[in-house]
Amino acid sequence: MHAFSLALAGSIEGRTMSALTDAIAREARVDRVRAEGLLAWLPLSRMAIWEADGRLVVDARTDLVDLGSRYASWVSTQPVPKEFAESVLAYAGRIVELAAEQAGTDAAGPHRRGSGQALRSSGRARSAEIAQGEAVDADLLRLRDRVRGVLASLDAAFLERRTHVRGALLALLSRQHVLLLGPPGTAKSMLARGLCGCFSGARYFEYLLSRFTHPDELFGPVSIPGLKDEDYRRLTDGFLPSAHVAFLDEIFKANSAILNSLLTLVNERRFHHGRHRDEVPLIGLVGASNELPDPEGGLEALFDRFLVRLPVPPIAGPDAFLSVATGTVPELSVPEEAQLAPQDLEAVRVAAEKVQIPEEIADALVSLWQAAQRREWAVSDRRWRQAVHMLKVAAACDGRLALARVDLLLLEPVLAPDPSRMAEVREALLEQLGTAAIPEHDLRAQWLLLEADRVAPADDLPFRHADEVGGGWQERLALRRENLDRFLALHTDAVRRLARDRGSVDALTEQHTWITDLPSQVLATHLEASRDLAHVLSQAEAYKVELSSPVRAARALVERLPQTQRRVYGHGAVVVLTIPDADVRVGITLAGEREEVPGRKRDGLGGVEERLEIAEITLAPERFLDWAGGELDTTEILRTLPGWASRNVGTALQSVRRVLRQSAVPAPPALRAP
Template structure:
């Protein structure tokens, strides 16, 4: 579209901003709807400049036939549509003289529009919806570009005016001025009236150029997907949204994109959708949250979702046959993930800059909405969580102690399955096996029962009983009890280093069992206890390498 036309639109909007207080959004969306050929409803209490705003926006259009009227319950159709032709009646031809009335208007403003009575309603519906005025046997095309209606409140859904309410694509809330400075500017009459310069006003040719440019605007696949998501969200929230309304809403988005100098509908344009559905005066409306969720999904590049999938996939990666090789491979996978994470972060920042620029350069969006920035902040926070988890997991792997990873988890699983009592009471039976880290002192050894239970809570009692037995045997042999007479020299102990434990945890790995058997010097009871413990470990899903930590968000 011609850049000079876009510049004129911006100048017109700036002039409207100067003439009103806290009406930037209402002025913009009203003008946008008229450019798209759709109707606007202004809802708000008396005295909030609804009529003044409507007249100002209508003045944007040069040489457009303008009609304005204030309806009451007693308004006669003649006042809106023109008087009945007396000469026509004499010729048995019922028709109205519409010159100067609504059927001949290109831009119209009807105040208190929901005061329309039944005599007016049907003709008004066909005129605003079909751009056709029916009178008698005549069916006259109406040149109506758009109609602005105003009312103090939305109509009663059961009052027969729901169809008329539905004909307004854009519905805007016009509340009282909130800001103190703005309030004083209104009270003190400090605002100059809206007087658009003649060279800025829009002509029929300008309107045709806007419509032609909008027709060429494409709706990209990601935006299409979110339009469907918004439709589904509105359905779940029981917000009425007909197919006709959706078609008109997309036309509005196309005009917004075209007049912003873009060839495709973008995320910033979707911000306009909450003006097209629901009741704007309802502070609890579900429309805004539905649109916000769609925006948050749209502004996140696909790579952010791929990061979550890649992180989850690390847990299922092939761990290899040897411990050192498995750790090296997992660290390499983390390096690749880190590169993907960096690319996703860069893509998110690039998308953020593009969307913020799109919102800032759109004539129709007032500032960069906080909910749009919130979507990027949330996505960036999620990626930061993965970066933090990556650093922790990498450090954990580099200093990995499989014994410290596996044994506490196995003990917790056994306590949950067997019960605390069965694992804390010493029944006097001597355990066939003790396990520990390599080089651990005897005080850290853990006894393992014949059925593979870790008897850590009974360690002191068992060690004491074995020590007494060793002392008794020493004395019975007539030998002195020296410092060399120790219980730990009378038990079978297996030091579980990373490599051995890694092999033992691999299903079907006979190599690990052979190494363990050799270390146990043919003690079959100890070997059976060990393999029973290993089956415990495998049965509760303990992995040979720790899984990546769960990342919330």
């Protein structure tokens, strides 16, 4: 919407193509290819034109409804799931309505430049600059090695829990809280104790809650001497307010007497008792439950406080089962020198503040935010802020100063509203992780725009529609070849980006601290993109051959005519068209369809000329292109024919022109669906 608003703003302000492309790429945060595609789309069907002085204007006769439908067609070349096709059309229609309202247009008013106030996009562009040339701090690399050492110790003690170990430790390093959902006996409390052992000097608190748990059992008893002095306070030493890591089992059984104090403690790191407001050293709370909270139980706020929600299933593999059953799993032991000290946590916080969000990651986050709204994942604004901070902590602990797309996989237990919908969230994440940086969809949009024959002059001059350029089919053919070369350059860039993206994803995953395996869907997506780019290249190369000479162009135009469906007696053709140099000899029907002229009898029927006395037209390739492009009138061709054939032949030739859309340049072949 931002890019579209900027494009229509240019039609009102009269900006040049180069300046407007730069503005859209900069302010709307889109690739120049996409910005150029959007701007080149506007002149189609003369809805907007680039004037000779470089101004883009919307024609006064423009039908805004038609404009919206055509914009929807352009949007449809983007990666939009089929189930959202109707919403795309509604989206485009709403954009046009907003554009008309903001531009001050009405049913009778003109839509040309200067008629109404200029469009302004609400909101500002996201700041997502990547710090270039900034060296990774040596202390950060040492911290990464220490975190990996801690994870190695946890992996040895917790079989089939690599994802849980990493998700829980990352949450604690981000000073967030973890919820473990699973049946009893799946090592939830053991994992919480193990996490506490990863932090040097950390105090641990553990308790099993029930509906009858008294606040004294969690927060400490009331001070009797304090009451004598009319000072209500609790003795918190050894209880939850004094713990660095806490584990509360069956946490959703907390009663209302506990809930309010618990919410403030875990969210604000403050414990309120009487008139005292004490800071608590809590790094993170690990909660556990056998089931999700009751939707009617008033526990939504507490549930939302747990940023990472991990389902913990029983052991599934036979080797892990035997190790657990026979007691051969090693005891958890994190060496003291490998434990994370308070200064390490501060170093993580400082390093996370330096981590930058590249533009493609910012776009992916916006797409995920929109998906969360569409699919009703119930992700609060606070949760999004905490999730992005967690991604920055993950990058910092991995020794990086910028987020990578593979980091988005860490959001699966963050965005899923419950374990049953984790597959849905994972699918959305993989859509962003696959080939989001590869513009194959933009390439398809540019392929469709080849037929517009846009003139591409110097940067300081505007784009214009080819009809305004003048000249014959020779100029149009040269212009199409020039635009095709530009398209092939974009394709080459896309191939390079795909290879670079694939290599970077593989390399990063092999060394990633938090992600153990790259999902197979990512590889499949890259393979699909490679096949799609290969198909586009084969079509483009074949099209380049068709545009290489008048002979090939004439042959391609004839081949674009639809094959006749008439098989009975084969009497459909009313004229035989022959282009000797192009090796073309076909029959043409009244509907402009082509019927192959066989050199021998086939299906018991003779050739066209043997079945019926029909006229024949012989044209040189250049003369055929003159006629197809409208430079040669049909009456000039009909003069050489007998009078009895002129009427039917004239109808057939007009039908051919209509099918070819009065163009002497072959249309680009259709691409298969991606």
